[in-house]
Amino acid sequence: MPMPPYPLVCVEPDCGKPAIYKIASRWSDGLTEELKTYYLSCEHCVQSHLAKAQTKKKDCRLVPGETLDNPGIYDLDRTKRDRQLVRRLEQEKPGQQDQTA
Numbered sequence: 603m604p605m606p607p608y609p610l611v612c613v614e615p616d617c618g619k620p621a622i623y624k625i626a627s628r629w630s631d632g633l634t635e636e637l638k639t640y641y642l643s644c645e646h647c648v649q650s651h652l653a654k655a656q657t658k659k660k661d662c663r664l665v666p667g668e669t670l671d672n673p674g675i676y677d678l679d680r681t682k683r684d685r686q687l688v689r690r691l692e693q694e695k696p697g698q699q700d701q702t703a
């Protein structure tokens with residue numbers, strides 16, 4: 603019997619709100635591509651998590667042939683694969699907040 607899906611919550615300590623975004627960077631080794639996840643975030647915490655992810659990305663070491671894009675904000679959707687997730691470019695601009703949730 604499969605386990606029911608567990609709730610995904612914002613990773614910010616003491617937040618507890620549902621996570622609706624994935625803060626991630628596209629990573630590739632030249633053959634495989636996936637999203638490197640930094641944070642799962644609620645609407646309120648998404649901008650601070652994006653800023654933290656940008657700092658974390660600077661510390662990533664890559665071997666020859668690997669690429670790592672800048673972090674972005676993606677809709678969190680359990681029913682979709684990484685490459686199907688919608689990127690929210692409009693929210694990645696400084697001072698932008700999601701007004702739809």
